[in-house]
Each structure stands twice: as C-alpha cells, then as structure tokens.
C-alpha cells in the first residue's frame with residue numbers, strides 16, 4: 070500500500086513550477102476544511118465514556134486509512150465492533166490481516182482513553198467466531214466498560230492526538246539510541262540499528278514498494294483510494310490524501326490526476342516511484358513485530374503492540390513509518406516476504422506482522438478522519 074505523498078506528486082506533476090503567485094487567501098480556501106476536524110477534540114468530553122474512548126480510537130493508525138470501524142452501543146456499558154466490509158483491500162490484504170491489525174490499534178487506543186476516565190475496557194475478541202480467510206459480518210470484538218478504582222492511567226494517552234505515521238525522509242546523520250528503540254518496543258517487538266542488517270532489509274523493503282507500484286492491480290488499489298485536492302479530501306476523508314497548493318495547481322492544469330498516477334509510462338509515475346525509493350530507503354533504524362502464529366488474536370495483538378510503539382516513538386520525538394509491502398500475501402512480493410522473514414529470524418509458524426522505520430523526520434500534519442458519528446450504527 071503505497072502512499073505517494075504530496076511532495077512526490079509535486080515533483081512529478083509540476084516539474085518545479087513554483088506557485089509564487091498563490092496568495093494567502095488562495096491557500097486558505099484551497100486546504101481541507103473539515104477532514105482533520107476529528108483530531109481537534111472538544112475539551113468537554115462526552116459524558117458517555119464509550120464515546121470518549123471511541124473519539125480517540127478513530128485516530129488510530131490503520132491500513133490505507135480505510136477506517137473500517139463500525140460501532141454499535143449496547144445498553145449503557147457495552148459495545149460491539151464490526152468491520153465495514155466495503156473498506157477492505159482485496160489485492161494487498163486478501164485475508165484482512167492488516168485490516169485486523171488496524172482493529173488492534175483502534176481497540177488499544179480506546180482502552181487507553183477509557184483508562185484515562187477510570188474505566189477498564191474488557192475486550193472479548195471475535196465472540197461469535199472467526200474466519201481466517203476474511204472478516205465477515207460477525208463482530209471483531211465485544212467490549213464492556215467498567216468503572217474501577219485501580220485502573221492504571223497511561224502516560225501514552227497524551228500522545229494519541231500527536232501520533233502520526235511519518236512518511237518523510239529521516240535524518241540519516243542522527244542515530245536512534247538503543248534505549249529509545251527498547252522503550253518503543255517495550256510492549257512487544259524487536260529492533261535493529263545495525264547498518265549491515267538495515268542495509269539487507271532496506272533492499273527487500275525497497276523491492277517491495279517497487280513491486281507494488283509496478284504490479285498493476287496493487288498499484289490501482291492505491292490509485293483508486295487517492296483523494297486529489299482539498300474538495301476530494303473533505304468529501305472522502307480517508308484513503309490517500311493529496312493536497313496543498315501545488316497539488317491544487319497541478320490538478321487545475323490537468324497534470325495531477327489518477328490517469329497519470331496509474332500509468333507506469335508517465336513522468337509522474339516515475340517520479341513518484343523515485344520518491345518512494347527515497348523515503349522507503351531512508352532507514353536509520355527498524356522495528357518489527359512478530360507473532361507466534363497468524364491467528365486473528367495474533368493480528369489484534371500486533372496492532373496493540375504497534376500502536377503502543379508508535380505512541381512511544383511520538384513521546385520520544387521520533388517518526389515511525391510502517392512499510393508493509395514485503396509482508397503481504399500476493400504472489401509478486403513472495404520473494405521479499407521469504408527473505409524478510411529469514412532476515413528477521415521468523416521460523417515455523419511465526420509471522421512478521423509489522424515492519425517500520427524509525428528516525429528523526431520533519432513534523433507532519435494529521436491525516437483525514439471521518440467523524441465519530443459516521444462510525445456509529
């Protein structure tokens with residue numbers, strides 16, 4: 070799942086045409102107005118602790134920002150979470166493994182936010198059973214919220230609204246301290262900053278993103294989820310958002326559009342590919358999460374560990390960027406899958422669920438979110 074950032078498109082589509090004439094007012098009206106609204110939490114929390122937990126949980130990292138979370142409140146202290154099956158990623162995530170990881174991140178953030186209010190959130194995963202080949206209409210989790218005096222509040226709570234997936238290049242002159250990587254993986258996971266190992270993994274990671282972009286069906290899954298320009302981002306605050314003055318200008322003059330980004334012969338595509346090679350290859354250190362097998366419970370646990378790592382990295386001022394191509398199931402990436410599992414020492418049934426680079430990067434903006442109301446049934 071490639072996320073071509075606006076910088077790539079800018080380089081790709083406009084070939085350096087600077088928008089010097091763009092005035093302040095133009096910029097103001099050409100930025101998304103509502104898409105990032107859910108990050109600005111009302112300082113007066115909802116009375117219902119469940120809504121408070123979920124308004125935080127919808128800020129969780131999730132594959133391709135599909136936000137497939139459907140929430141049904143039950144009685145006054147329970148909730149059922151199911152998947153919006155139309156929000157799957159059939160090519161790059163054929164068994165909904167990554168989508169399930171994204172439910173793990175959602176549940177862990179909900180749990181941390183409930184704890185902040187003095188509530189324990191009890192999770193019963195897949196109460197009506199599960200299908201390893203794909204999610205279905207059965208619940209992903211049944212939740213029960215219970216007020217308790219001994220619920221531990223978590224320092225990571227403060228990072229929920231600050232957390233990002235930072236997809237920019239990192240400062241390769243700054244090493245990441247082993248103690249920081251240890252803290253980031255304290256809930257689970259492993260790390261390396263060893264240049265020799267990083268270099269071998271970088272080859273596989275970069276091959277993975279190249280393969281994704283050059284595999285038509287996989288690339289089209291990304292292209293179809295692109296929201297190009299502020300109006301599309303506000304209308305569909307999910308997927309891959311491309312906005313900013315140069316995107317708007319490129320769109321206006323017909324240089325930034327889906328056709329260009331879908332065409333491997335186009336200049337835009339090639340420059341986008343180059344940009345992905347640079348960002349995916351910018352790896353001061355790596356963290357990964359391996360589970361003993363690949364059950365739905367393993368996937369939820371991987372999501373829980375991943376988001377804790379991402380929150381911890383945020384607290385330490387570090388950027389984190391998952392790069393999942395070499396961990397996916399479709400045929401074209403299987404050579405990278407095998408080598409990454411071997412390099413990371415995963416044997417038998419062990420499954421590497423997440424692989425992310427960690428380093429010092431420039432600050433980045435939050436990504437769009439649908440408002441909480443749209444997730445409630």
Ligand SMILES: Cc1cc2nc3c(=O)[nH]c(=O)nc-3n(C[C@H](O)[C@H](O)[C@H](O)COP(=O)(O)O)c2cc1C
Nearest residue numbers: 072130131132133134167170233234391392393436
């Ligand atoms: C299971 C999973 C896999 C992901 N894989 C990738 C990836 O391969 N490439 C990437 O750029 N981002 C990846 N992401 C990050 C998402 O794109 C990101 O969480 C989403 O766009 C929302 O942005 P945010 O995390 O900044 O809020 C992944 C996230 C999750 C949970």
